Amino acid sequence: MSTFAHIVSVEARTRLSYRGAFWFNAAFGFMSDFGVVFFVWTAMFAESGHAEIGGRTLSATINYYLLVALLGRMVRGDRFEGQISADIYEGGLNRYLVFPYSYFRFKYAQRLGQMAPEFLKSVVFGVLAISFVSFESAAFTVGSVIMGLGAVFVANLVFFLIMTIVHQVAFWADNVWSLDVAVWFVASLLGGWMLPLSVFSEPVRAWLEVLPFRFLYDFPVRVLMGEIGAVEWARGIVVVAVWCIALALVSRWVWRRGQRRYTGVGI
Amino acid sequence: MRYLRLYAYFLRFSFSRAMEFRLDFFFRIGMDALWYVVHLVFFTVLFRHTNVLGSWNFDQMLVFAATLFLVDSLQMTILSNNRWMFPILVNRGDLDYYLVRPVSPLFFVSLREFAANSFLNLLMAFGILVWALMRYPEPIGWGRIVVYAPLVACGVTLFYVFSMLAVIPVFWLHSRDGLRQVFWSLNRFGQRPDGIYKGWIRRILVTMIPMALTASYPVRVLFDQNPLHIALHVVAVTVVSFAVLLMVWRRGLRAYSSASS
Numbered sequence: 001m002s003t004f005a006h007i008v009s010v011e012a013r014t015r016l017s018y019r020g021a022f023w024f025n026a027a028f029g030f031m032s033d034f035g036v037v038f039f040v041w042t043a044m045f046a047e048s049g050h051a052e053i054g055g056r057t058l059s060a061t062i063n064y065y066l067l068v069a070l071l072g073r074m075v076r077g078d079r080f081e082g083q084i085s086a087d088i089y090e091g092g093l094n095r096y097l098v099f100p101y102s103y104f105r106f107k108y109a110q111r112l113g114q115m116a117p118e119f120l121k122s123v124v125f126g127v128l129a130i131s132f133v134s135f136e137s138a139a140f141t142v143g144s145v146i147m148g149l150g151a152v153f154v155a156n157l158v159f160f161l162i163m164t165i166v167h168q169v170a171f172w173a174d175n176v177w178s179l180d181v182a183v184w185f186v187a188s189l190l191g192g193w194m195l196p197l198s199v200f201s202e203p204v205r206a207w208l209e210v211l212p213f214r215f216l217y218d219f220p221v222r223v224l225m226g227e228i229g230a231v232e233w234a235r236g237i238v239v240v241a242v243w244c245i246a247l248a249l250v251s252r253w254v255w256r257r258g259q260r261r262y263t264g265v266g267i
Numbered sequence: 268m269r270y271l272r273l274y275a276y277f278l279r280f281s282f283s284r285a286m287e288f289r290l291d292f293f294f295r296i297g298m299d300a301l302w303y304v305v306h307l308v309f310f311t312v313l314f315r316h317t318n319v320l321g322s323w324n325f326d327q328m329l330v331f332a333a334t335l336f337l338v339d340s341l342q343m344t345i346l347s348n349n350r351w352m353f354p355i356l357v358n359r360g361d362l363d364y365y366l367v368r369p370v371s372p373l374f375f376v377s378l379r380e381f382a383a384n385s386f387l388n389l390l391m392a393f394g395i396l397v398w399a400l401m402r403y404p405e406p407i408g409w410g411r412i413v414v415y416a417p418l419v420a421c422g423v424t425l426f427y428v429f430s431m432l433a434v435i436p437v438f439w440l441h442s443r444d445g446l447r448q449v450f451w452s453l454n455r456f457g458q459r460p461d462g463i464y465k466g467w468i469r470r471i472l473v474t475m476i477p478m479a480l481t482a483s484y485p486v487r488v489l490f491d492q493n494p495l496h497i498a499l500h501v502v503a504v505t506v507v508s509f510a511v512l513l514m515v516w517r518r519g520l521r522a523y524s525s526a527s528s
Contacts, residue, residue: 024449025449175291179298189305195313
């Protein structure tokens with residue numbers, strides 16, 4: 001087994017070891033994520049009298065949020081636990097610097113391992129959701145599912161790269177938790193977690209098109225729902241690949257600058 | 268009086284500690300300010316598509332959002348750091364130091380750390396509330412505002428009670444953070460106007476798990492026909508919830524086994 005696959009496997013088994021708390025938190029998290037938006041949008045459609053909002057019916061909007069709740073966990077996980085900032089604060093980065101293995105490849109393997117239980121949750125809750133909610137507004141096909149999973153994979157990578165940069169601020173700041181949460185607020189609003197991007201005004205949507213956040217939730221969900229065809233999907237993947245390269249370059253630049261400040265003794 | 272003097276010491280200690288980590292001081296202010304912006308944008312975008320949500324118009328929704336920010340900033344300033352530390356105290360056995368002191372351990376554990384950086388957000392949230400009330404097109408009346416203010420305090424108390432009830436299970440579970448994730452999940456219901464909830468979910472949210480009372484009900488006092496009925500309901504639920512907290516806290520202390528926890 002390669003080192004990368006071994007790290008993924010170890011991390012996944014660690015995550016699944018606390019089964020009771022794992023399923024309890026997961027069930028409450030999923031029910032509240034979905035429950036709140038269900039009531040908000042049911043009220044929105046009832047009180048506005050519109051048949052469609054942002055180009056979607058109530059049923060399609062509910063489907064959108066259900067998929068955001070399911071796929072979003074595979075993008076973000078419960079929270080970012082790369083521990084990059086902790087390694088910097090505690091001086092734990094020392095051992096990685098002498099390992100004959102890339103630090104960020106190691107951290108990415110850990111992250112993929114953390115995603116394994118999220119994938120399991122999404123499958124279980126997805127099966128339950130199919131039993132209770134009508135997906136008549138979503139045009140699932142084998143193609144849309146394959147393209148959707150590909151979009152989720154790159155969304156996960158984008159999120160990892162963004163958070164990698166944020167956590168490296170720990171080279172300069174004493175605590176980056178607030179910054180981590182602040183970036184999550186921005187990503188949740190501009191990425192399609194809180195609101196489908198189609199409900200924003202046209203000029204705002206034009207701005208959102210050029211930012212990487214829409215690839216986190218809006219893009220994968222729309223692909224899976226069959227709202228995005230193969231050509232537009234391929235174009236989106238190229239754009240997100242460019243964003244990944246740009247974010248990786250920024251991350252490398254920050255890493256090099258940060259290492260010059262790193263003392264290795266912790267705080 | 269002794270407790271007030273003790274709290275003044277907590278404040279002095281917290282401000283001096285907060286200034287040690289200056290960059291984090293500003294990050295936290297920025298984080299909460301961003302949370303306010305995100306919610307204001309959220310409600311503004313929703314009201315592009317409707318005139319009413321949960322029986323409130325946009326002007327009323329701004330007052331609700333401002334109340335939500337005020338309750339959140341109060342709990343972030345007074346309670347959040349303490350709630351964060353509580354499971355660590357229990358699991359490491361450091362709660363011993365609180366139990367041997369001649370003051371209420373619950374008071375000490377809940378209020379020792381004052382988040383000085385969030386205090387600036389409290390001022391910001393209060394400013395947004397004043398702005399939202401000033402721009403409200405109809406007169407609200409001082410009588411309603413006098414009832415509203417203590418209900419916000421009740422909202423913060425309810426937030427405190429249920430967030431503590433979520434972390435106190437560490438006495439038995441010995442887990443990293445008890446049921447904190449469950450609390451944050453439930454809290455999301457309180458971040459939206461109570462008028463959108465229907466049926467048994469609504470009944471639960473205004474009684475057993477009263478997240479709708481933290482911000483929505485104080486705002487209802489400003490706009491509804493029968494503010495006294497609402498006020499009595501909030502006060503009654505707060506008193507009962509606090510009594511439940513005290514009971515669970517005492518049981519938790521009995522289960523506490525010091526450093527071996």
